[in-house]
Amino acid sequence: xxxxxxxxxxxxxxxxxxxxxxxxxxxxxxxxxxxxxxxxxxxxxxxxxxxxxxxxxxxxxxxxxxxxxxxxxxxxxxxxxxxxxxxxxxxxxxxxxxxxxxxxxxxxxxxxxxxxxxxxxxxxxxxxxxxxxxxxxxxxxxxxxxxxxxxxxxxxxxxxxxxxxxxxxxxxxxxx
Amino acid sequence: xxxxxxxxxxxxxxxxxxxxxxxxxxxxxxxxxxxxxxxxxxxxxxxxxxxxxxxxxxxxxxxxxxxxxxxx
Numbered sequence: 001x002x003x004x005x006x007x008x009x010x011x012x013x014x015x016x017x018x019x020x021x022x023x024x025x026x027x028x029x030x031x032x033x034x035x036x037x038x039x040x041x042x043x044x045x046x047x048x049x050x051x052x053x054x055x056x057x058x059x060x061x062x063x064x065x066x067x068x069x070x071x072x073x074x075x076x077x078x079x080x081x082x083x084x085x086x087x088x089x090x091x092x093x094x095x096x097x098x099x100x101x102x103x104x105x106x107x108x109x110x111x112x113x114x115x116x117x118x119x120x121x122x123x124x125x126x127x128x129x130x131x132x133x134x135x136x137x138x139x140x141x142x143x144x145x146x147x148x149x150x151x152x153x154x155x156x157x158x159x160x161x162x163x164x165x166x167x168x169x170x171x172x173x174x175x176x
Numbered sequence: 177x178x179x180x181x182x183x184x185x186x187x188x189x190x191x192x193x194x195x196x197x198x199x200x201x202x203x204x205x206x207x208x209x210x211x212x213x214x215x216x217x218x219x220x221x222x223x224x225x226x227x228x229x230x231x232x233x234x235x236x237x238x239x240x241x242x243x244x245x246x247x248x
Binding site for chain 2: 012016019020023024027028031032035036037041044045048049052107108111112115126127130131158161162165
């Protein structure tokens with residue numbers, strides 16, 4: 001019986017093997033989205049907790065990693081949604097600073113705020129595709145969408161960010 | 177021109193979000209094990225009572241489902 005078959009039948013040792021094999025990768029995937037190691041550890045545990053609870057529905061012939069990434073991405077998305085609702089963000093970030101402050105921390109904060117104002121689905125692609133430069137196929141698999149959908153989300157995110165960041169002179173921050 | 181803008185935005189994003197440590201600093205298995213050993217949370221009796229009352233009301237007044245759907 002394979003490791004995945006044993007896991008699907010509820011073998012705790014098999015689950016431990018899989019956990020040890022994938023915990024680092026799942027953590028790395030989540031932390032690239034949420035940018036907070038503490039939160040990423042909690043979400044990694046939650047991911048494997050859900051994986052274990054849903055073991056009976058897992059097809060041992062499928063990819064365990066892809067399944068875990070999908071669950072992890074959904075949890076990270078939920079976290080971004082909660083954070084977006086909790087944070088008070090200014091309506092117009094362009095008013096929050098002048099072009100002269102582009103090289104300062106304020107600009108960095110404004111860029112971060114602009115990203116956090118994006119819909120969570122766009123935040124995920126911004127982090128994974130633009131900041132971390134992960135392959136589109138990998139991002140698509142983790143979100144359960146087509147590569148074309150990822151590309152269109154990147155396009156939408158860039159269009160929104162361009163509109164919001166150009167007035168604060170982001171080009172200076174880029175060239176710093 | 178637009179490609180330049182996109183590249184600038186990409187660079188600015190990278191500066192605004194510097195690399196985070198992607199390596200786990202500790203083994204999470206002990207924490208996972210503790211969580212697995214915790215008894216499953218039970219649903220309190222009043223939640224069951226509320227669900228039963230709601231189910232009963234929907235049985236007698238099916239149109240309430242529209243009101244419920246509107247509020248959800």
